[in-house]
Amino acid sequence: xxxxxxxxxxxxxxxxxxxxxxxxxxxxxxxxxxxxxxxxxxxxxxxxxxxxxxxxxxxxxxxxxxxxxxxxxxxxxxxxxxxxxxxxxxxxxxxxxxxxxxxxxxxxxxxxxxxxxxxxxxxxxxxxxxxxxxxxxxxxxxxxxxxxxxxxxxxxxxxxxxxxxxxxxxxxxxxxxxxxxxxxxxxxxxxxxxx
Numbered sequence: 001x002x003x004x005x006x007x008x009x010x011x012x013x014x015x016x017x018x019x020x021x022x023x024x025x026x027x028x029x030x031x032x033x034x035x036x037x038x039x040x041x042x043x044x045x046x047x048x049x050x051x052x053x054x055x056x057x058x059x060x061x062x063x064x065x066x067x068x069x070x071x072x073x074x075x076x077x078x079x080x081x082x083x084x085x086x087x088x089x090x091x092x093x094x095x096x097x098x099x100x101x102x103x104x105x106x107x108x109x110x111x112x113x114x115x116x117x118x119x120x121x122x123x124x125x126x127x128x129x130x131x132x133x134x135x136x137x138x139x140x141x142x143x144x145x146x147x148x149x150x151x152x153x154x155x156x157x158x159x160x161x162x163x164x165x166x167x168x169x170x171x172x173x174x175x176x177x178x179x180x181x182x183x184x185x186x187x188x189x190x191x192x193x194x195x
Contacts (some may be wrong), residue, residue: 033058051086063098108163124168143169 023080036054041047041088059077081087085123114120128146144166150160 022067025067029058029061029065029067032061048086051084052081055081055084055086100105105158105163108160111163124171126171128168138170143172 033054036057037051039050041050055077059073061075062077067073068076082089082093085094089163112143128139130140132142142143146168147160147165150164
């Protein structure tokens with residue numbers, strides 16, 4: 001199916017109905033969050049812990065119902081925890097952003113987006129097809145060699161596999177028409193993804 005047809009399928013049919021659904025989702029999230037916030041604190045639990053549970057439950061519900069994109073929901077949850085005083089901004093809430101491993105993963109996913117947007121992933125995939133594309137096994141070996149070569153430069157397995165290798169594998173599968181909608185539709189696509 002062409003990309004344009006896929007994007008048209010996801011367009012809302014009735015904007016008024018979409019707004020109503022969005023309002024209902026946000027109302028449910030807020031109602032549950034506020035209900036947990038005001039539940040009497042059980043013995044042995046600090047009020048701060050109960051408030052954190054309410055914010056956490058609201059954030060998880062936001063991630064499930066998706067009234068906004070995932071990063072927005074996460075930042076709203078973080079902001080709510082800091083604004084209400086449930087978490088100290090410097091010592092607790094923002095401490096994870098100082099971890100180098102997190103930024104390596106984030107940078108790798110930005111690079112992966114660049115691969116997909118610019119078509120670099122597709123060009124690299126076609127290079128692999130030209131050099132090793134005589135069989136699916138050859139492509140799998142090529143991806144394993146790529147992973148081995150990139151390992152010293154990208155110390156995070158998650159960043160390397162999800163941010164760099166996966167877009168190339170996906171481009172290979174798309175270029176060879178190994179799948180239409182679901183990358184697990186054919187044995188060749190499954191073999192590439194598992195390699």
